[in-house]
Amino acid sequence: MELTLTNLEEQAARVKKAQVFLSQAGIFQRNKALLAIADKLEANIDFILAANAEDLASSTKSNMQDRLRLTEEGIKGIAEATRQVAELPDPIGEIVKGWQRPNGLIITQKRVPIGTIGIIYEARPNVTIDAAILCLKSGNSVLLRGGSDAIHSNLALCAIMQVAIESVGLPKYSVDVVIDTSRETEIEMMQLNDYIDLLIPRGGASLIKSVVQNATIPVIETGSGVCHVYVDASADLDMAFNILLNAKCQRPSVCNSCETLVVHKSVAEEFLPRLLDQGIELRGDEGTQAIIHCIPATEEDFLTEYNDLILNIKLVDDLDEAIVHINHFGTHHSEAIITADYANSQKFLAQVDSAAVYVNASTRFTDGFEFGFGAEIGISTQKLHARGPMGLEALTTTKYQILGSGQIRH
Known part of the structure; x- marks a missing residue:
């Protein structure tokens, strides 16, 4: 019997499938994608600002307006930050350490992508770009779920990135944005263990608490700052x-x-x-x-x-x-x-x-750009895996590769 997938599951499945290809892409192609994104952002400033204006028109709180607002100067700054990330060293394939055992086994520990990353965040549309470019650079695909306040901005930015990514021969759905911003879909995303390898919430204390309490996917807590x-x-x-x-x-x-x-x-x-x-x-x-x-x-x-x-x-x-x-x-x-x-x-x-x-x-x-990371996926306030501003290295894990010559364990 064939399983029927929800719309979100179908979307997450596409993003996961894209990661298999993305993880095998070389750094040259991944960097080309970032540079193409930067160029497309600058070429579509009016389109982005029009979408952002729709979000601003729906918001009345002054502190929310500050978080939502994109400007021409700000978009150019995001494009420049994207180019800076492209210039950073590739974390994938780095040999963390290596050694030889007395039995002749040669063991190396190597950096690899985590896989498919899920980001749940609130009203900052710049997070859409920051998260996407860091994930792409580190060989991870990403499913982005922003808040309803910034949905027009997020969809516009995602559409631009997908065109840029496809233009260099990488899968379009290496980056995607969840369209449905309902509470039910948010909870569903927190439990897509078959598709998402790591969930990162970015936002206030209530969002962090909700993700920690409801997620069945491994979570890195970020954001809340007293x-x-x-x-x-x-x-x-x-x-x-x-x-x-x-x-x-x-x-x-x-x-x-x-x-x-x-x-x-x-x-x-x-x-x-x-x-x-x-x-x-x-x-x-x-x-x-x-x-x-x-x-x-x-x-x-x-x-x-x-x-x-x-x-x-x-x-x-x-x-x-x-x-x-x-x-x-x-x-x-x-x-x-x-x-x-x-x-x-x-x-x-x-x-x-x-x-x-x-x-x-x-x-x-305390910021990824200020720390020299180019951008950040979030600021981790927990102690496992990553802590503080999370740059490229924080979006990798390691695998052990062992070379033998016929050894068996006695």
């Missing part, structure tokens, strides 16, 4: 102020923006008044409330990723208390210490349990 900046007793306060404003205000809607400021009590009276009249809603603990006017902060506030111009403030007696607070309330994403004390900086680096830990720099640098 990030901290700690101003130490020895901090240069001008430096601290500039770093904090960058971490909080440059782009508050992203996961590497600062949500909580932790301040040593000895510098609080001098530092905290600088935060007033900066366009930030301040929520502070009792010590903060005694120094500046702010909204009382609750425990729930310290657990919240606002993605907005809202900042929690916590005063601490020492570095140990700061580290305990960050490890308890953070999401293990990105944390920074501002300090002139070397010993304190090293203790912070060693004991803060997050994917990216900074000394005297903004948390906004």
